[in-house]
Amino acid sequence: MAVLNPFRPTRWEHDSSGSPLIWFTPIAAHLSADKSVYVYGSRGSGKTTLLRSICWEDLLSNPSLRIQKTISDFNHIGIYIRLPDHVSGSMGYMGWNEIFPGSPNPDYEFFRFYSLALELIAAEKALSATHQLRIEGVMALSAGDELSIVTNTCDEFPQLLTFTEKPPKTFIDLARALRTLVRRMNEACGRGHVQSLIAMLPPREPYEFLAYVIEQLSQSVGHAKNPNGARLGFKFCLDDCEVMSPLQRKSVNTLVRKSRFPISWVVCSVGEAIEAGDTFIDDQPLTDADRRVLSLDDRKSPEFLALCEAVASLRVYFSIKEDRRPQISGSEVESYFSLKNRLGTVVVNDIIDAMIGRSTAPLADQIRKAAEFLNSLGFARSRDMPLRRQRPRSW
Structure with a gap:
């Protein structure tokens, strides 16, 4: 078995161990607060690792994170959602003005459709997480509450039964029905059959379905160690959101604007921290009261x-x-x-000097001669500048 260099550069997605190493950073503590957060950063800046550090899967099973935090340290259940894994790119390219020629603003019909897909994905993930955490003995939930939540949801949104062979009874059954519905929505967008599918979808206002499911979960679920403690929230962490179109981003902004406890969001994208905050709610853009904005490139x-x-x-x-x-x-x-204690400190110029001194390339020889010429003209470093690195302590 090959010995891996501890200082190797490794992206989270390329880790083959199944348990990539995660440090719970001070920024992660900010993300775990009640307010929604928008996170921006260049590729490789640690966005995915940051999100995973507050979500239940790694808090439950990642050895490096478990020595730092446990699920019971949080007043929410973090749900990680990598957006491209669940929403087809074709969902952003439909001609909604052709599907709804009589609508005064077809963009609102797109918002209704796309927000339902996001709510179904989030609810399915929350149900699956709650089921698994109860099995692991981390969360407490009675069987009666589970049956009641599933029954109430199907009674409130009976169109869900169209997408399952038999009425759901458990969280797993309901989660499967929601996944099936999302697949049908992606398929309809890709094949141009959206209009025929819309009549089968649950009628609701955007955010209504997710709020209905999560409100019931929050009232019924508790930490196994303290089942009568404070109510738990659900924090949905959306990753790779740079793939969204402007209308899709506006839809997410609106869901964030409408959200209140027990629902909050972390929306993570590649790029600069420039957030317009436009929503589909007239005269109600996103403000600092609704969410924080963090840039990982500003560290x-x-x-x-x-x-x-x-x-x-x-x-x-x-x-x-x-x-x-x-x-x-x-x-x-x-x-x-x-x-500092193990490796010492080193001046960057000394590193460059060592590289040039060891190189046999013609360009390196030119650089050496240029440096000697500049040195003869009096451009050497000041006497009070360190010329050599401090010796590291012995290992």
Whole structure:
């Protein structure tokens, strides 16, 4: 078995272990607050890892995250949703003015359709998460409450029964019906059959379906260790939202604007932190009262150093055989492998000097001669500048 370099660059999606290493950053603590958050950052800035650190799957099963946080540390259940995995790209390219020629504004019909798809996906994920967390003994929920929630939902939205062979009785049954409906919606958009499908969809106002399901879940589910504690919220973390069209983004903005406890969102995109905040609600754009906006590209040097140090610490710690690992707590993770103490400090110019000195390339020889010429003209570094790196401490 090959030994992996603890300092290798690895994207979360390319990790083959099944448990990529995650550091619960101070930014993650902000995301876990009650308010919705929009997160922006360039590719590779850690957006996906950040979202996964507050969602139930990794909090339940990821060894690196479990030594830092547990699900019971949060007053919400985080639900991770990678948008392109669930919504077909064809859903953004329909000619809604042709489907609804009599509508004064076909964009509103698109919003009604697209928001239903998002609500179905979110509700299905919430039902599946609650089912699994109860099986794992993390969440408490009575069988009677489960039957009641499923029955109430099907009674309130009877059109759901069209997409299942038999009436749902459990969360798993209802979640399967919701997945089937989303597949049919994606298929209809790709084949141009939206108009025939719309008559079969549950009539409702945008946000109504998700609010109905999640409100019941929030009232019935509790931490197994403290079932009578504060009500739990559900935080839906949408990843890769840069794939959305302007109308799709406007639809998400509207859902965020209409949301209230127990529902909140984290909307994550590649790009700059520029958010227009347009919604389908007249004179009610998104404001700072509705959501926060965070840019991962604006992190200062100390924050980036802390991130590098924590990642290095986790990789070094988990490169040790399990029976030889020392016991560490969550607060000790980020300082387990101190970069300054272990590697010392080094001036960038010294790194360049070493590279040029070892190189045999003609260009390197030209650079050396140019540096010697500039040095003879008095452009050398000031005497009080460090010329060599500090020696690292012995390992």
